[in-house]
Amino acid sequence: MLYYFYVREFLDPRLLYHANKVALPSGQWIDFPICLRGTAFLKEFLARPGGLAEYVAAYCCQYYYYTHLGPLILTAIAWFAYLLTDRLIRVSGGTGSRGLRFAPPLLLLIAYNRYTFHLENHVALIAALMLATFYDLVAKRLDKAPVSLLLFAAASVTLYYAAGGPFILFAVLCAVPELLTRRRYVLGGLYLLGGAGIPLLGKHFFDVTVADAYFRPSGVYPFREGMNAAVLSALYLFFVFLVIALPFRQRLARLASAVLSRTGKVGKYCLNDRLRTVYAIALVMAGASVALYTLDEGARRVLRANYLARMGMWEEFLKEVERYPSQEYPGSVMLDLNRALFETNQLGSRMFSYRQNPYVLFELGARAVSYKGGCHVLLRLGRINEAEHAALEALELDGERAETLRQLAIIYIVKRQPEAARVFLGTLSKDIVHGQWAKGCLRRLDDDPLLSCDRQIQYLRSVMPLSDMVVTSAEPVDASTGSMTMKEAILLTLLARNRNNRMAFEYLMAYYLLTRQPGKVACSIGRLDDFDYPAVPEHYAEAILLYGYRVGCQIDVAGRTIEKPTQKRVREVIQIVHDCDGDKKAIADVLAARFPESYCRYLLTGESGGAR
């Protein structure tokens, strides 16, 4: 229960479901598997050794989407590891070392804590342990070398095909008891030979590389670095150590017991049983400490922010982002941050409270830091073709993921190409989580091929551009400001198409602010009349005042007044600039101290982000 609670509350596997290709602060990426129903998808897995374990893992991973099922799966894996280890300890004669059964679940927890684990590694390991246990049960009962050999051969072929590389562990776990306990040296030797040779046959039969034949999907590749490989290596070595060391330990214990009985100190040995319990508890405590210590907080933050953004929980997203220093935001979070600020009506007044980068307001083409976030922003803006391009690139890079397929289906419905949308929905209908939604959508398309009553579709059609424009992401970007005529033209086209596209307006203003063009903010301020702004948003007001000061005239702010505190702040900033007499560092320091979240600071120094 504790394990389950920890996984659900601290790790939260839901964070992984939406996180494929999300970059973590450690520089690693999340690689989340795809799984679709149907034989066509399964067939790809069946064509390689270990493919079945990979398929099972990919299938299970889809349930991470649900709050309770993801933790349940991870806990079940750990529980299996615990049970099988316990059984292995008992059959190896290590009844007195049962504290060790906690080691595999704890090692698994360390792997989970990094968020970059691959479930297929663990599924394949459990499969190897289960079959080794089964072999031990049957071999003990039948106790005939030919039957054992036959059983081993059948189990080896099955296990190698189903679980790949971890079969070698199975071979070792079968061979060692034969050699050390049952003293069937020929049989043991044959098992070891089988363990080394069957992958070679697999390589020949399945046409895979030698490394894949021996190690996939164990996760333990030679010379591979990283916590995952280290944890998995430790797990494999642990099991090998158990089956080798415990029989010796048993003999030693027997020897010690004999010596103690001869010297009459049996009572003392009994006392050691209690000590052993304390030792086991201490082991668990130490393990739990290690687990907590190894939780990758940085990765968790990024993944949680990504999750909240993908779920459209913008208020929660902002709260999450505010909890950690702005220097730690990766590009994808910055992209979602501006979207969150827009969705919560704060883009024009709070965007410089966070670290900003002019390149990631929204993006076009292969340079995008986040295809997913980028595609969502473009689609929400109404740039349907650019969203289509981003989503198709995501499809090519990330594969057939539910989120991408869903986006593409919407895009082609908006573009009045329901037949193309059907192909994406056809694939999505095989998805374990979103299949029902896709089937429902296909039924709706049967009734109304253009979904003309759907509000989201209607809105997107009302804002999508109607006149053509050549869009290329190859346009040079002004290195000093990050400005790019193409982006400006894209946003202006949206406003020309529909004056009431608020997102286009706010993103255009944000673009001008980020590329340090306050004059263009002033030039566009008349558009405030198209929306229901009660006052001039703070950053726009700062830009207008600064531009007015620069060109020496008063700018009309569409009949609105700029609030006095803003006017005062700008006056003070101008005074600071005068006082510092052009000393850029001094200006930056003073502004960072006094107006850290103001646009004035960004315009003059290029820096933003407050204490957060």
Added chain:
Amino acid sequence: MIGRRRICMLVALAVVLAVALYHCFRPGVTVPQEYSDAGRPPRIDPDYAGCTIPPNIAPLNFVVKETGAQYRVRVYSEEGEGFVVSSPAADIVMPLNRWKALLELNRGKNLYFDIYAMGERGRWQRFSAIANAIARENIDSYLVYRRLKPVHTLYTEMGTYQRNVSTYGESPVLLSGPDSRRCVNCHTFVNRNPDMMCLHVRGPGNVAMILAKGATATKINTRTRFNASPASYTSWHPSGRLAAFAAIDVIQFHHSVGTSRDVLDLASDVCLYIVDSNRVTSTAGISDPDRLETFPTWSPDGEYLYFCSAKRLWTEDAGVPANYRSVRYDLMRIRYDMATGTWGKPETVLSAKDTGLSINEPRISADGRFLLFCMSEYGCFPVFQRSSDLYMMDLKSGRHWPLEINSDQSDSWHCWSTNSRWIVFASKRRDGLFGRVYFSHIDPDGKAHKPVLLPQRDPTFYDSFLDNFNAPELITKPIRIEQKELLRAIESTEQQDAAFAGKVPPSDAASGREGTDEPAPEKPRKAVESNPEKAFRYYQLGRESEKEGETEKAVEYYRLSAECLPTLHPLNIPALGRLAWIYSTHPSDRVRNGRQAVLLATYARRSAMLQAERAGGERVRKMAEASLPSVMDTLAAAYAECGNFANAVSTALEAETLALRQGQIALAVKIRGRLELYLVGKPYRTTASD
């Protein structure tokens, strides 16, 4: 214990035996005897009705798009018994061997599908029979195509595959995984025989042609001092000793409306690769720097090289040219004597001026009778053009016509079978996005019959398959070379560098070709002598006339003013600017002259920029600087008048930025207003209030 185990084993064995016996001797499925008649043919997907099908094609499995709890389909023809397929679902999957036998027996006859669907109350309904014609002639037994995702700019997952058309067997020829980031393209064969073939790879640090002879592959660098671009769109000479290819400098971009993706060749030439000597050669007729030549294809006798050619409408290779939609390719041919290596003169076979469309991808039937090609609105990438249709040309009479089988989506990437009775092409007719392979029978008069979609074992295959089928090529037998060997050649550090043989052809060598020439805009008259006072006076008169609404008079005064000074004189900027403004924005069609406006505004801008950069006097420099935003604004209006809205938008944005930088906020606001018109494809027109 042992006895019980034996019993269990015996029971299991008996069950297996019973299942096997049932499968071997189960009673044949028959069609229902009692049914009602639907009185109409059923809807099936793919639409295999009224088609002409190859007698050696795999079963045409389909889905019945009618509601039912159970389905039976009787497949029969005039000879033989036919067979019945029973299915609890709407997916109808036919047995391969019985299908093959039935088709073989009935060449040249009709094939029928009688479809029965069981209704809710267990009553059967029979639909009218679906008939397809079985052709007498086989299609070549293997098909080679590329499979790739709709966007293929990232090269993470694509591959060339071969498919046995008589079964469903598909195997990869060459795969490109996410790690290689390699584009695999343009697989071509000598006379449809895969024993000699080539394909091309492009990837980071790896651009080459892979030439495969038998079981060995060689990597060849086809880039020479003549052609900086590697080979693509290869066509083998029937002798197999040389291959024509296009060396193209390609740019990919996308549109904000409609079909997203587009491709343009900024420069292209046709060259020959001579296999024995590992040399590349060309001639002025197929590599004119002023023209774009591409899509070479040999006549079956090897005497003529057909290709497409268009006038190059731009001088710089940077970015997408504004006039890319004006590029239309002619169909040309040139004689080549392989024995002497001499070229004839290029001839126009079909001119884009006559068709109004751009001609691409010519392919000649093996018997030399017909030439099949694509025509689309513009450019050279028909697969991205919804307007692309297939056209047939009778090479005896020179007559050409569109195929009856064209769809409202892109039809392209076609090829002929060895017996010239079949064509294979890629079409996006199913959904407008994914290219799928279709076969069509061509009768001896060149008439195309309703095409058949490449059948798949799973009849719902195309409902969820997210790859494009691209560049299908028919071959007579399977490709034998192994993928390993192709990969070895690709990844090998050793490659044969082809050398260029001959001189770089002069640009004026190709003559007698028609293109899409546009007349150069008229240049303004040059001033004979510099007379600033007179110029100023005329300018003032022009302004007064304009205020009084006498536009024609104003135009004349401004012209006179401009003639009093050298074109780039600083005092000439206002007159040139006003003249360009009137030509761009006047409400009357009689007065407006977009091309002249662009020319005059360009002169005004150049003059203003020169003065702003180099003028000695501070006052003149400041005046020139101050005039730049409005001159740029005029130039943007001129571009918009010419329909060049891309340039109009970028120029207006530049003008707005300049105006704001100089504090001319009122002008900036006005420019913004005009800019919003250009963004929706409208030019600016002056009104009375202006």
